[in-house]
Amino acid sequence: MTAPTTRFDALLLPGMDRAVGHARRWLRDVLGREHPCLDDAALCMSELLTNALRYTESGRAGQIRVEVTYSARTVRIEVIDDGRAATTPHVAEAGELDVTGRGLRIVASIARDWGTELRGKGRAVWFEL
Numbered sequence: 001m002t003a004p005t006t007r008f009d010a011l012l013l014p015g016m017d018r019a020v021g022h023a024r025r026w027l028r029d030v031l032g033r034e035h036p037c038l039d040d041a042a043l044c045m046s047e048l049l050t051n052a053l054r055y056t057e058s059g060r061a062g063q064i065r066v067e068v069t070y071s072a073r074t075v076r077i078e079v080i081d082d083g084r085a086a087t088t089p090h091v092a093e094a095g096e097l098d099v100t101g102r103g104l105r106i107v108a109s110i111a112r113d114w115g116t117e118l119r120g121k122g123r124a125v126w127f128e129l
C-alpha cells in the first residue's frame with residue numbers, strides 16, 4: 001500500500017479582525033472546495049484565530065501564523081499566536097445561557113485530536129480532522 005500524499009502550506013496574517021475571513025478564503029483555495037474536511041477545518045480554524053486575536057499579543061498589532069498539513073482525507077492545522085496572554089487555552093465550563101466559552105469545546109468535539117504547545121515567544125494551538 002502506498003502512503004497518502006501529504007502536503008503543507010502556511011500563511012502569515014496581520015493581527016486584525018479581517019484576518020479571519022482572509023484565512024478562510026485561503027484555506028478553501030489550499031484544500032479545494034471539494035475536500036471532505038473543509039467546513040469543519042474552517043470552523044475550527046476560525047475559533048482558534050478569534051482566540052489568538054482576542055487573548056494574545058497577536059491582536060495588539062501582532063501577527064498570526066497558520067500552518068496546514070493535509071492529505072486527500074485529513075487536515076491538521078496549527079494557529080501560532082504571539083503569546084503574552086493572561087490565560088492559557090482551555091475548554092471552559094459554559095453554562096446554557098453563556099454566550100462565550102464555546103469555541104474550544106466545539107474544536108474538541110469536532111476534531112479527532114487537539115492540543116497546545118509553546119512555540120517561540122507564542123503558542124501553537126492545533127487540531128486534526
Ligand SMILES: Nc1ncnc2c1ncn2[C@@H]1O[C@H](COP(=O)(O)OP(=O)(O)OP(=O)(O)O)[C@@H](O)[C@H]1O
Binds near residue numbers: 051056091099101125
Ligand atoms: N490562544 C490563546 N491564548 C491564551 N488563552 C486562550 C487562547 N485561546 C483560548 N484561551 C483561553 O481559553 C478560554 C476558552 O476559549 P474558548 O474559545 O473556548 O471560549 P471563549 O473565547 O471565551 O468564547 P467563544 O469562543 O465561545 O466566543 C478563553 O476564555 C481564554 O481564557
Ligand SMILES: [Mg+2]
Binds near residue numbers: 050101103104
Ligand atoms: Mg473563543
